[in-house]
Amino acid sequence: MIRNTTLSLLIMALSACSAPVTRQAGIDNSHSETEKTLQRELAFQSQVNRSLKAQRIGLPILRESASHCGSNTAPHLGLLAFTRAHFKGELQEAASKHWQLSDEYKIVEVFANSPASKAGLKPGDVVMRINNQAVTPSNYELRKLIAGPYTTGLPVPVDIMRAGEAQTLTLDMEVICNYPVNVVSSDAVNAYADGKAIYITSGMMRFTETDEELATVIGHELAHNQMDHIGKQSNNRMLGVILGAIVTVATGVDVTNLGGNMGAGAFSQDFEAEADYVGIYATARAGYDIKQAPNFWRRMGAEHPAGIAHGASHPNTANRYLALDKAVQEIAEKQTAGLALAPNLK
Structure with a gap:
């Protein structure tokens, strides 16, 4: 009874809400369905165009980096x-x-x-x-x-x-x-890798202004997969869980999840920096002009000012610009000397 009374009061209150006062032309249902079909077709065409662009730009990178992907290659x-x-x-x-x-x-x-x-x-x-x-x-x-x-x-x-x-x-x-390039529907300006594939958001597709910028993004995500960053982070998380469990037994305070999160976050900025470095080599091997690649991080800093000086899981955009600029110079020197375009290892 109380519930019915409450519902009635709510309906009465809503009936007092302000409403539009203009008289608009009616919409024919058949016309509405026709327009829906057209918009679905336009949306599909847009998705197709973004996907084809990402695959077209990514293919040379995947091809020229095949020898750097170990056994994870495919015909x-x-x-x-x-x-x-x-x-x-x-x-x-x-x-x-x-x-x-x-x-x-x-x-x-x-x-x-x-x-x-x-x-x-x-x-x-x-x-x-x-x-x-x-x-x-x-x-x-x-x-x-x-x-x-x-x-x-x-x-x-x-x-x-x-x-x-x-x-x-x-x-x-x-x-x-064998890391297919996929476009996912999201307005976030983002890209990521999961160890099996490369994912570029539609927001990132719109943000990148040139083929070279998109190639830089794809090269970066390929590097995450090449360098097994996802697997390393998973191992670090497990180590953090184990250490957290030991502390939990010793103190009686459950920090297992905290330990796992801390482990997963270990070296996250270093992994991102490494992906920038290894990825720009992949982009260069594919024949893309990388001279303007560092400017991508200036534009990203302008888009996300909070990341200019501070980064949580990623280096700040200022340092990413400077590091990538040095990598571009390093690659140019190797190209001039006729050396193989392979990242320097420790």
Whole structure:
């Protein structure tokens, strides 16, 4: 009874709230649905454009750093191909319309200077067989289809349909670092790595002004994976938990979680500085002009003034600018001397 009375009083109070006083034109439901569909298509196109840009800029970095990624490499053909089945829900409708997809495995993008590009594959080609294996909706994972040729080093035959005509092209695979570049929907100006992939936010995609700036970001995140910073931080956290447990037993005050957090934070600034240093080498190896790379941190300082003089898990932007500027000079000297572009190790 009290609950019903309270609800009634709330409704009465809300009915006294101010309301708009203008008379606006009504919106037809069918027009609303049409506009929603259009906006979904525009949103999908925007997502696709950001993703393709990140992959296009990241591919040379992953390719030229393959020898620095140890055993974590993978074959790469340099193309994107989809069927309708790759997408679900509203995305399926938008993707199907954008690329005119069906149940056939259709190439939608071929990256420059890739095996697919060199072999003559083009967007719009329908892939029928890879390595003499039929491509079907239940069997369209490229890496599985090219696993055999990858281990033997043999070229990959690809059977396609182009404008109704069957053709067979041969691709020589390339090996790249096995850290795919992904764009995630977030307004935060951020990028991160998890030991398995590289993630760039849509906010960071908008913030970077040039291909070289985005390449600098991708190189930095690749370096986190190359140097196993995620694994090292995990080990440091575990060590902190163990030490915290020992202190907890000795004092009776539970500091286990505190110890874990302190362990995880150990050397975090040093790891970030190392990623800047190793990452700019990766960017340079890919052929990007890195002379203006340090300016990225000046712009980041202007965007986030609190980070100019102080940093918690990351070095401050002033020091990052200066350190990266020295790294750029170091790389320039090695290029002039004809030396390999590899970071200096302790």
